Amino acid sequence: MSAGTSTALGDGTVGVDVGGTWLRVRTGDVTERRTAPSLLNHPGLSTSELTDLLLDELLLVAEPGGRVVVSLGAAMNDLTSRVYGSAPLWGDARLRRDLVGELRLRRPDTGWCVHNDVTCALADFAASVANEGHRHVGYLTVSSGIALKVADLPARRIVVDGNGLQGEVGHMKTPVPADVPYLLGLDCDCGGTGHLASISAGPAIPRVAKALGMSGFEPGTFAARLSANDPEAAALLRVVTYPVAEMIRWLWATQPLLDLLGIGGGVAEGLTEHFEHALHEHLEAETNYSDAGGVRGRSAIRVLRPGAVDPIRGAERMADGFLTVVTS
Ligand SMILES: [Zn+2]
Incomplete structure (x- = not known):
């Protein structure tokens, strides 16, 4: 598939996005959303029961001779597909089972391609900017969790x-503001x-608001309050974006090849231009003589609009080999 905006998958491919809240299944250009078999949705179930439910969901969509591409919201080994854990899916449990190995064993007639959701998002973002001449391209998710991945784009690695x-x-x-x-x-x-x-993650923002003395903060009204120039909301945004900006400074100081960083996830996409503006304000403030903020400029980060990056399309791009995961 080209780096377009179509979300339709190729023939014979089923795409699945496994998150803590929703499990989305796409065939062709039709995406069906189901309740995820997660601890978040089923707090009474054991890790073993939850992983059985997830395997059942995935086995259900397998077709003989077809392939299933999965974007999995879990920490995992992107080389071997070994899954380590996920707080929304399984709490603090460290997985003992080889989930992808079990899928391959139970349905060997189907091709299984499972990658971490940030890896998939990075693949989709990198493909969308592949013609812009960047060296390294990164994707940072700021949502219920925060994670980053960087690809060497010319080498597709x-x-x-x-x-x-x-x-x-x-x-x-x-660090936090002084x-x-x-x-x-x-x-x-x-x-x-x-x-x-x-x-800076989504669940933390109400706790930060409370600690700052903001009473009755509602995440659902945050963007609207920022649009209305509410000074209290603006102060909260400055605080919760500060650690993200400092992390970007570290990246810029240590990764000279990182030409572009896409920033997505529910928090960033939900606040879009407000989030981008707050990051630019932090990054343009001079902190020391070697400051990279002014050197990189505004074009080095891009806060993504909702839906601009599609993890299922990214999972298909990984399965097609758009990016390869390597150790050296
Ligand atoms: Zn932590």
Whole structure:
């Protein structure tokens, strides 16, 4: 498929996007949404029961001689398809089963291509900008979690570590604005504190609002309040985008080949131009003599509009070999 905006999959391919809330299945250009078999939706079920339900859903869409391409919202080895875990899907459980191995064993007549959802989003984003002449292109998701992946676009490669991972930045310690150091004490969904995700991820934002003394903050009205120039909402946005901007500064300082970073996910896409504006404000502030902010300029980041990047289309691009995962 070309780098267009069509979401239709090729003949014989079924695409599945497994998230914590929804499981979306696409055949051709028809996408059906089902409740995800996740801990989030079924808090009473065990990890074993939940993984059985997920396997049943995936086996159901398999066709003899066809292939199933999956974008999986879980930390996983992108080389071997071994799945490590996912807080929305299975809580803090570390998976012992080889999910993709079981799929291949039970339905060997179907081709199974399963990748991490950020990898799939990166593939779709990179394909959409493939003709713009960038060297390295990254995709950062700011949603219920925060994660990053970077591809060497001319070589069409994603380099991962020995565990098949790259860019798991969400649970790293983060700086916060100097006037609100107490935010570092807020809990993260992983059980830690002071993490990037404990300030900037979707579930963290109401907690940050409460800590800042904003009463009655509603995530659903955040964008509307920003559009209405509500100063309290603007102050909250400045705080929750600060760690993301600092992380981008680190990237710019250490990754000279990173020409473009796409930023998607529910939080970024939900606030779009507000989110982009707040990031630019942080990045254009001078912090030290080697500051890269002014050098990279506004074109080095792109906050994506809702739906601009499609993980199922990205899963198909991975299956087609648009990007290859390698260790060196
Ligand atoms: Zn954390």
